[in-house]
Amino acid sequence: MSRPAERLRVIINHLDRPSAGIRAAPTSAQTVSYGHPQRLRYTLDNDLLTPEQRLFYEENGFLLIRNLVSKQDIDRFRREFERICRQEIKVPGLVVMRDVAIAKSEFVPDQRAVSKLQDFQEDPELFRYCSLPEILKYVECFIGPNIMAMHTMLINKPPDAGKKTSRHPMHQDLHYFPFRPVDRIVCAWTAMETVNRQNGCLVVLPGSHKGTLQEHDYPEWEGGVNKMYHGVRDYDPEHPRVHLEMEKGDTVFFHPLLIHGSGMNQTQGFRKAISCHYASGDCYYIDVKGTTQENIEKEVKEIVARKYAVGDEVTFKDTWAIRGRLVQGERISM
Numbered sequence: 001m002s003r004p005a006e007r008l009r010v011i012i013n014h015l016d017r018p019s020a021g022i023r024a025a026p027t028s029a030q031t032v033s034y035g036h037p038q039r040l041r042y043t044l045d046n047d048l049l050t051p052e053q054r055l056f057y058e059e060n061g062f063l064l065i066r067n068l069v070s071k072q073d074i075d076r077f078r079r080e081f082e083r084i085c086r087q088e089i090k091v092p093g094l095v096v097m098r099d100v101a102i103a104k105s106e107f108v109p110d111q112r113a114v115s116k117l118q119d120f121q122e123d124p125e126l127f128r129y130c131s132l133p134e135i136l137k138y139v140e141c142f143i144g145p146n147i148m149a150m151h152t153m154l155i156n157k158p159p160d161a162g163k164k165t166s167r168h169p170m171h172q173d174l175h176y177f178p179f180r181p182v183d184r185i186v187c188a189w190t191a192m193e194t195v196n197r198q199n200g201c202l203v204v205l206p207g208s209h210k211g212t213l214q215e216h217d218y219p220e221w222e223g224g225v226n227k228m229y230h231g232v233r234d235y236d237p238e239h240p241r242v243h244l245e246m247e248k249g250d251t252v253f254f255h256p257l258l259i260h261g262s263g264m265n266q267t268q269g270f271r272k273a274i275s276c277h278y279a280s281g282d283c284y285y286i287d288v289k290g291t292t293q294e295n296i297e298k299e300v301k302e303i304v305a306r307k308y309a310v311g312d313e314v315t316f317k318d319t320w321a322i323r324g325r326l327v328q329g330e331r332i333s334m
């Protein structure tokens with residue numbers, strides 16, 4: 001069977017069978033619907049993904065593309081990150097986060113004090129990542145041609161200080177996002193070096209994107225939890241999971257309902273990854289009042305109020321609309 005259209009037809013038939021692909025057992029709170037009328041729901045017609053890749057994303061909620069971003073680009077992102085850590089440049093809006101284990105110790109201008117950069121949309125060098133054509137051509141397969149970069153991060157997972165605070169609890173990224181529709185949002189996450197179980201690779205629950213948004217809160221971890229690291233409340237440790245071991249430049253695209261987290265860093269190195277969450281330019285904002293997302297809305301508003309000395313006039317929606325940047329096509333309703 002050689003023609004893609006023919007292979008796709010065979011795959012669509014395959015999707016009708018409840019046993020298709022890796023299907024993790026649903027957790028109690030999740031509902032999994034078999035034989036969805038719109039069988040290819042999570043990917044759009046495109047000339048890039050093979051039918052097998054489309055099926056894989058449909059069934060599992062993520063797609064790993066090896067060696068997508070060049071070593072040269074990654075080395076440039078790393079150098080820019082180091083300049084920011086040394087405080088050689090100041091980037092408007094950038095959030096420099098320290099691990100909670102060292103949050104109250106004296107600041108040293110070095111990568112050892114930085115666990116994560118958030119919101120680097122005003123740093124042209126780092127933001128180049130979000131506009132890379134090799135990334136955008138995949139993003140388009142999931143969310144279409146109008147592409148907004150909504151959320152940017154460079155994660156520098158530190159060696160664990162002994163309290164397991166370097167872990168990221170299992171969560172769904174949609175918890176943080178007051179925009180929809182959910183299937184027109186995707187994350188690109190690129191390893192900046194070898195990422196494995198030792199230094200805390202991503203851990204995903206395949207198929208969990210077919211469930212609904214779960215209630216999130218701080219996990220009850222003895223050693224403490226980083227600010228805003230909410231986790232799925234009733235996380236089922238028996239649910240099958242996959243550790244995504246990746247090499248420098250490998251990139252995973254994943255759905256915002258995919259339950260994922262990362263383990264502790266048991267090495268002495270700082271595990272680096274760069275990521276961007278994209279949404280379609282015709283997504284729309286929602287009011288999260290009365291939903292499980294109210295708790296994160298409250299926290300975000302408190303941080304913004306403290307940082308910028310503003311009150312209730314800045315809404316959760318505003319905090320996203322201000323950060324979002326168009327990278328391809330048209331900005332319609334975002």
Ligand SMILES: CC(C)CC(=O)SCCNC(=O)CCNC(=O)[C@H](O)C(C)(C)COP(=O)(O)OP(=O)(O)OC[C@H]1O[C@@H](n2cnc3c(N)ncnc32)[C@H](O)[C@@H]1OP(=O)(O)O
Pocket residue numbers: 095096097098099100103104118151173176225226227228229230303
């Ligand atoms: C899909 C995606 C969105 C998923 C995620 O990314 S989940 C993680 C989201 N994380 C974030 O959005 C970043 C949150 N972090 C921040 O906004 C900042 O790092 C802050 C926690 C507000 C601290 O920033 P800043 O105020 O500049 O730093 P300060 O050193 O002055 O500390 C102020 C007070 O915050 C505390 N703090 C700092 N870092 C952490 C931490 N990692 N975890 C818990 N508490 C922390 C710090 O101890 C200090 O507390 P007090 O002295 O006021 O009691």
Ligand SMILES: Nc1ncnc2c1ncn2[C@@H]1O[C@H](COP(=O)(O)OP(=O)(O)OP(=O)(O)O)[C@@H](O)[C@H]1O
Pocket residue numbers: 167168169170197198200203219231235260261262263264
């Ligand atoms: N008690 C817990 N509650 C919620 N999430 C947890 C808990 N313990 C670990 N996790 C999460 O599970 C994921 C994997 O963590 P971790 O690497 O420790 O797991 P692991 O499967 O034991 O891997 P390894 O054996 O390679 O260390 C991370 O997202 C982590 O935050």
Ligand SMILES: O=C(O)CCC(=O)C(=O)O
Pocket residue numbers: 153155157168173202260261262273
């Ligand atoms: O790089 C990691 O550890 C994962 C981070 C993550 O999932 C997130 O910030 O939403």
Ligand SMILES: [Fe+2]
Pocket residue numbers: 171172173260
């Ligand atoms: Fe995440």
Ligand SMILES: [Mg+2]
Pocket residue numbers: 263264
């Ligand atoms: Mg472990």
